[in-house]
Amino acid sequence: MVCLVLVCVTAAAAVAELLTGTFVLSWSSAMDGLWRRDDGLATTVVWGIRLPRLLTGLFAGMALGASGALFQSMARNPLGSPEVVGLVSGAAFAAVVGIVVFGTTRETTALLAMVGAGAAASASYGLSRQHGVSNGHRLILIGIGISAGLQAATTVVLTQPHPDIAIAGQIWLVGSLSARTWTEVAAVGGAVVVLLPTALLASRGMNALELGETLARQLGARPERSRLVMTGCGIGLVGASVAAAGPIGFVALAAPHLTRRLTGSPSIPLLGSALMGASLLLLADALGQNLPMSVRPPVAVVTGVLGGTYLLWMLLTRKGRR
Known part of the structure; x- marks a missing residue:
């Protein structure tokens, strides 16, 4: 039932993404453009701008939501998100190095981001192992340290003597769905299509890990094997999204x-x-595109404001219950 409601909400947000923006489309114009019944502006806007943006946001959101669930389950900690364990910082550092130092293309930058996420996750996962077993709380703490170090390194890379190149790296660091192409759609969509079903198949191990490693082993699960599969899926999903x-x-x-x-x-x-x-x-991007501002904020700015508000509310309500 909840999944059905979420599908409906996602569909409504997708319609808002398709119709609204700098150039507002009517429903009939959008449908004409979608089915290519109009060879004019509507078709160009829908297929060249709106659909790549919409589908990139859809698949990136699915990848982020699923990866957050995977890492929170593995760490058995509500803060065990990809941002905390260092994956996002690793992807950002690798991408900025590619842009600023080597002047990489968009495709190469995307590949570097995925490699950076994998390297950061491997470091966090490897350092969190004790006696051949990875500890969830230790993973969080080590991930925070790695993330802080990578953020500092990214800042150092950006403070180089060529402002134009540094600005290109800073622009990439502001997460956005603007100017997305079908290349991004194919990359993140392919990752979701392959890795999300794989993670769902490993959900038995994920649910067992929620009970603790000792009880999970007693139930016949293999915690380390499940954690490796889920870590691999989480790395791929986060890397593709970033x-x-x-x-x-x-x-x-x-x-x-x-x-x-x-x-x-x-x-x-x-x-x-x-x-x-x-x-x-999708809702955050639609909100950002319809704010009464001369410059529309990128989606990462909107999610940052909403996220900070949500975290404060969550902490205050928990404190009140205590």
Whole structure:
């Protein structure tokens, strides 16, 4: 039932993305452009601008929501999002080095972002292992340290003597869905199509890990094997999302929380979190595109404001309950 509601919300947000923006389309014009019944402006806007933006946001949101659920489940910690464990910082550092130092193309930058996310996750995961077993709380703490170091290194790379090149790196660091192409859609969409079903198949191990590693082993699960599969899926999903849209905060952290509140489930629903992530990202982008401002804020700015507000509300309500 919750998944059906989220599908409807996502569909409504997608319609808003398709119709609104700098150039507003009517429903009939959008449909004419979508089915290529109009060879004029509507078709150009829909197929050249709106659909790539919409689908990139849809798949990136699903990737972020699912990866947040995976890492929070593995760490058994509500703060165990990709931003905290260092994946986003790793992707951002690698991409900025490519842009500023080597002047890489968009495709190469996307590849570097995925490699950077994988390297940061491998470092966090490897350093968190003790006696051959990875500890969730240790993973969070080490990830915070790695993330802080990578953010500092990214700042150092940006403070170089050529302002024009540095600005290109800074622009990429502001996560946005503007000027997306079908290349980004194919990259992040392919990652979601392949990795989300794989993660769903590993959901039995994920749910068992929620009970603790000792009990998970007693139930016949293999915690380390499940964690490796989920880590690989999470790395791929985050890397593809950051490569396609840049670093976007809040979504991976909040989507599993909100989904768990709606379902009332003690475990984190993976598919529901993916749909929630898509809903949040598309709604945030639609909101940013319809604000009465001369310059429309990128989606990462909107999610940052919403995310900060949500975290404050969550902390205050928990404090009140205590």
